[in-house]
Amino acid sequence: MKQSPYKKTIPAAVMGALVVLALGACGKKDGAGAQQGGQMPPAEVGVVSVTPTAVGMETSLPGRTSPFAVAEIRPQVGGIVLQRLFNEGGEVKAGQTLYQIDPASFRNSVESAKAALARSEATLVTARQKAERYKELVSIKAVSQQDYDDADAALKQAEADVAANRAAASTAALNLGYAAVKSPISGRIGKSSVTQGALVTASQTTALATVQQLDPIYVDVTQSVSELARLRRDLESGVLKRTGDGQASVKLVLDDGSIYSKTGKLAFTDVTVDAGTGSVSVRAVFPNPKGELLPGMFVRAKLETGVREGSILIPQQAVTRNTKGEATVMLAMPDGQFMPKVIQTEKAIGDKWLVSDGLKAGDQVIVEGLQRLRPGTVIKAVPLAAASAPAAGR
Template sequence: MTLDGRRLAPVLLYPFALALSLTGCGPAGAPGGAPGASGAPPEVGVVTIAARPTTLVTELPGRTSPYRIAEVRPQVGGIIEARLFEEGGDVTAGQVLYQLDAALYQAAYDSAEAALARSRAALERARLKAARYADLLTADAVSQEDHDDAQAALKEAIATVAVDEAALATARINLAYTRVTSPIDGRVGRSVVTQGALVTANQSLALVTVRQLDPIYVDITQSSAQLLRLRQALDDGRLSRPEGEQPRVRLILEDGSEYPLAGRLAFSEVTVDPGTGAVTMRATFPNPDHLLLPGMFVRALVEEGVREQAILVPQQGVRHDRRGLPTALVVDAAGQVVKRTLTVDRAIDGQWLIDAGLENGDRVIVEGVQKARAGAEVRAVEIDSPAPAGD
């Protein structure tokens, strides 16, 4: 039993000796003796920055409002005989909407017309008499007093005719006011009165409201801070805008779809709302199909201007450090990684617009960032970059 144990011991120790000898024969310089470690730099995907003109757009909330609005009220009192329009339909300027009972106004017009005819006849008689007295005065056939009375009567008759002409014009206007018309082209709303209702002149309650919807206004609110930054960018040349041309505006509707027609910014308020710190701007949009209705909430995409040398980098190439500052890893000409701290303006179609920190021609790491460290050597492989907005 002892003899067999001595014979088995070398056999059991042989595999351990062989393993130790193989370990000692590994390639020199391999860490931990691991076979096949070549030490090649890691491969990363980069995008080469190419500055190009880019149109900058800001998204702002807005609400639609009619281009023109008219609240129709009667200018004379009376009973409504007929409503002459379809609610919700389109009307034109001057179209009759309501017909009032015109009997009293027609009678007043006829009376004024008759009074004018009477005063004109009296004027003709006074003119003839004044002419005869003028001839008789030269022949000393009438006294100077009679002549003067005839001239005064003539002037009085002329004044009476003028008064009656004004009365007839007033009666004609009041008679015309019995036909209540639309002052503008537009779409008419719901009528608040029916046939047989009594209305009064210049009453506070409007009979109906007419709104012009083509074109249509969109009122946009922008913070005063945004407005100041935009003006500074235009003043120092970072943004350019064609002279005399108002910025173009596009709309995103409530369902997320884009309105097919573009508008133009019309004007901006000259005061800031002290409650909200916002400035109201107004844009004008064509609305031939009446797709936009008053009161709709929309998002307006306002073109601020063109940045001629915009630096855009894919968002996956920008990270934030422990202080929250945006950074990017750049591969320099020697193939080494350099960390850059950035100043970011805004996001544009999946890319960041960079104000500072990157230059034209920089190679930014967008893939394999976890394999790259500042100061390390890497092998850069160019990958496709999405085109900036506005191309």
């Protein structure tokens, strides 16, 4: 029986299509195998090289401002206040008259004391002349010894009267001067507690006004005894080195977070420990020419305690915490691997951590690209500035 030409054509076409599909499938399989067998490019990470350096150490302590000097103005004599000679809240100078007390009675006392002094001085002249004459006469028996002794005693009494009256005249003059109530210091004066016409008494308990010297001004802070002892140990052992003349400089952070423009100096550290807080008082002195600092302001004082040589600083973003709460960093190894390292951080200085243990000079600490690290990942360490440059460009 003769076969149809159409029946021969169909199997040939199907066979060709199957061959094409098979070859295509083989090609895809071979290509997938090649991709799986290849290696991923190394993950690029930014690193910083650990370089020990000298770091200025600071201690931040809370504190309050207080006047450099305070004078409570009280009268030293009593009387009626005739005038108040200052503006409340203004600046006064040392020796400036603040109040004038009625001086009339004190002038009279001065005149009376002067008169008594003059009278006693006149009596002294007569007594001295009489004693000198009797001294010559008693030597020739012209007067009795008793008369000479009486004349000599009268002379000594006259001399004593002169000394007493001279002291009384001086006291009267002082009281007249005290009628002008003056400021003992320069500074800013507060409100007055009396007005013109008020009666005041000597050494009264209520101050007429208060003058505070605010330039310079004190800043009083407290420091724990343990921290003070550690600081002294570090200085004695040489871990910390004193700067300049050995007197610690102090910077001031105001309540709004701004930095005060002037630098102060550490004045003294108290020798008595507060039994309740276990701390000691530390006082710094700051120039205050514009009066920006007022008594009672809350501030934070940053004391520069010294310089620590060989300190290690690393960026804060390089430090993470493990499940135990320990500070850790990732180190880039020379063979393209990485490893975690537990470190000890002492304190934050700006945007960096001060590391006291766990790192050494030359260690490569990974700062950028930490999210790319997976087990088995090969890394390429580049300096942090170079690693950040492409990102900045984008």
